[in-house]
Amino acid sequence: MTTLALTINGRAYGPTEIRDDLSMNDFLREVLGLTGTKFGCGAAQCLACAVIVDREDGTSYTNPTCIVAAANFNGKTIRTVEGHAQNGELTALQKGFIEHFSFQCGYCTPGFLNESQVLLERLAKTKVARADLEKTIAEALDGHLCRCTGYVKYHQAVRDVVLADPDRYLA
Amino acid sequence: MRSGWRPFVLVLLSALASGATVAVAAFAASGTATNSLAPVESFASIADPAKRSAAYFTELGKVLTNPRCTNCHPAGDRPRQGDDAHLHQPPVFRGVDGMGLPSMRCSTCHQAANFDPGRVPGHTVWHLAPIEMAWEGKTVSQICAQIKDPARNGGRSLDDLIDHIGKDTLVGWAWAPGVGRTPAPGTQAEAGALVEAWVKSGAACP
Ligand code: FES
Numbered sequence A: 001m002t003t004l005a006l007t008i009n010g011r012a013y014g015p016t017e018i019r020d021d022l023s024m025n026d027f028l029r030e031v032l033g034l035t036g037t038k039f040g041c042g043a044a045q046c047l048a049c050a051v052i053v054d055r056e057d058g059t060s061y062t063n064p065t066c067i068v069a070a071a072n073f074n075g076k077t078i079r080t081v082e083g084h085a086q087n088g089e090l091t092a093l094q095k096g097f098i099e100h101f102s103f104q105c106g107y108c109t110p111g112f113l114n115e116s117q118v119l120l121e122r123l124a125k126t127k128v129a130r131a132d133l134e135k136t137i138a139e140a141l142d143g144h145l146c147r148c149t150g151y152v153k154y155h156q157a158v159r160d161v162v163l164a165d166p167d168r169y170l171a
Numbered sequence B: 001m002r003s004g005w006r007p008f009v010l011v012l013l014s015a016l017a018s019g020a021t022v023a024v025a026a027f028a029a030s031g032t033a034t035n036s037l038a039p040v041e042s043f044a045s046i047a048d049p050a051k052r053s054a055a056y057f058t059e060l061g062k063v064l065t066n067p068r069c070t071n072c073h074p075a076g077d078r079p080r081q082g083d084d085a086h087l088h089q090p091p092v093f094r095g096v097d098g099m100g101l102p103s104m105r106c107s108t109c110h111q112a113a114n115f116d117p118g119r120v121p122g123h124t125v126w127h128l129a130p131i132e133m134a135w136e137g138k139t140v141s142q143i144c145a146q147i148k149d150p151a152r153n154g155g156r157s158l159d160d161l162i163d164h165i166g167k168d169t170l171v172g173w174a175w176a177p178g179v180g181r182t183p184a185p186g187t188q189a190e191a192g193a194l195v196e197a198w199v200k201s202g203a204a205c206p
């Protein structure tokens, strides 16, 4: 057994005792009931299970949860798909995904949403030239698998959010 | 499986390469099983220091050509995994610092320790060996020449190699690789002792 305390979507959880072999995905879904984070391949292949990890320096990255022990998230601050909308108001990204019909079954969506959110926050800090935008989005979303709608509509949604606020994201 | 017969084939090839090597190689091949290492003392009967030194390295070659080592000393920009040394899935790449691309760092999945339920090995500094230290596909003789060359061994002296192979904890992972992976032959201490004996006997190559 090991002790786990972390912050999820701005709320402190723990300290709580967990099994050493409990995966982060099982902790979120089975222990906390946060089932927005999905379990797809279970092998770090699809990134449906990816959550956002916020570093102390203000930067963030995504991390799969299926093959990583919950104990490795001790002391960390993370965000899951449940943490994006505030007071029932969807983010520009979430609205973009809906407007573009980016998802069908939605299984991959939490991963794409988290990855795209990290990208937007990165671009807000380090702007990118319009000419490099397509490549930047493609590279950011690379690795996330979708078996329903393909990838174009996710890409278009992210692009539209960026182009709707060029002063914020574009150099 | 490949990990089992590969060292034997290498020993056999080196035996065919020169008559002088035959006695040495035969010793190593018959002296120990492929999953263990011959103790340093067992080489005492080889009187010629150069031949004895080369024999130490041939024995060490069982470790250096083992998938636990070559998978992360790949010849290309992608690591391999498993006892069958298949290309790493998901498809990850070396990156400028050997720790992955910016969007997919090694530490994204490889945490501080093995996580057996997810079958993911771990260490605090999990990363690929630099490309100049690639061992994949090389013979024990080629690796020997390479490992002595500071330009291709991470700038290490021969003495540094004793500690690197005998004590470095990332190297040591090869003997505690977690479920589903066959450990490197012998123990890390035995491998370190072979390196030390090899260095002190002149660091001759097979
Ligand atoms: S479920 Fe974690 S990467 Fe697919």
Ligand code: FES
Pocket (backbone or CB within 6 Å): A102, A103, A104, A105, A106, A107, A108, A109, A145, A146, A147, A148, A149
């Ligand atoms: S919407 Fe079904 S997998 Fe992406």
